[in-house]
Amino acid sequence: MAVYIILGVLYESFVHPLTIISTLPSAGLGALLMLWLCGQDFSIMALIGLVLLIGIVKKNGILMIDFALEAQRHGGLPPEEAIYQACITRFRPIIMTTLAALLGALPLMLGYGAGAELRQPLGIAVVGGLLVSQALTLFTTPVIYLWLERLFHRPQPALLPATTT
Template sequence: RIDRDTAARLGVTASSLDNTLYNAFGQRIVSTIFTETNQYRVILEARRDETPSLATLRDLPVKTSSGSTTPLSSFAQVVQEQAPLQVLRVGQYPAATVGFDTAPGVSLGAAVQAVLAAAKAEGLPDAISLRMTGAAGAYQKSLSNQLWLMLAAVVCVYIVLGVLYESYVHPLTILSTLPSAGIGALLALMLTGHALDVVGIIGLVLLIGIVKKNAIMMIDFAIEAERGEGKPPQEAIHQAALLRFRPILMTTLAALAAAVPLMLSFGDGAELRRPLGLAIFGGLVL
């Protein structure tokens, strides 16, 4: 137990104390001797004829900022008690790590929600906060940015379509099919008990590209008929819907068929890919 005020008055720093304790009771490599066939490490340690004890620890000389030494007992109280092997800190605050793993068939999002619910049920005091790290922390950070990610994807698609068609209205017509597809994807995830995790967001981004492709096939043909053949807008879009129905149906069914293996897959890592297939399948069906 260090008296920090006394240590500061004597000129003892934390690094000096750490080096002294490591030199006395650790195994510091101070040099390496090289020979023609081998190499030998020179290790600094305390004398082996002196058994480490509380007395030797109290009398351990610690170097001060002035270059002199002072015994450890002059600014610290040496006691014998049980203590952890290491002290973990997160953001300069003492922390305790509790690890968990997902059960078979359980997504990371569901596991995180279960852990947060259990922590809330315990009624932790205000002085204790819960912070996710590792894969769970990355998952929470991705969820905090998912709205901006989806908005950025839609804005990028709108800009590209606006440049392509040289219009502010036609991109909105193409993007008007996205809300129903998004609702279908969210319903598919909700009905199957899957959370909107990172893989589900990737599925929504892919769904944006697939759905807008169907609208582009009709809008592009209708614009060409209106400008090239002079047809009115209603007749042009009606003809485009009739002529483009078969290719749109074929590409949509192909995308649905590609999503089925992702939905029904089993084995290692299948639960990670399943939200991707569910988001695509549900969005295309609705």
């Protein structure tokens, strides 16, 4: 809820934070699925991994939506073209930061030695969440953005001048 409020203030909108937050369930699902596949319990370290995922995955949505809104407001582009340009332009930064986080969590997931059993759920949650959310975010964020844009920002019908005969 706090994340939504902060994003609402940042974007001066109630709609655009929904687009950004809509990517979070896929990250949570990916983390839980990966924990289950690896035979790990949902522990406090896995919960910390989910908190990390919220920040990382939310950042990906912010990168796309922020660029699209700038293109729409200052570039005068329609929503379809704005989100398309945002996806093309921000694809590489999103992939690079996600891969950096993924490669950073990989040693936690695959680690061994003293205390590894404590850190593994954190790494597993982050890696699983990033894999699933990254696969879905690049496709679902533009769709949700356009859907919410059409739903809440319908163009007003033009008033026709009164004709006299």
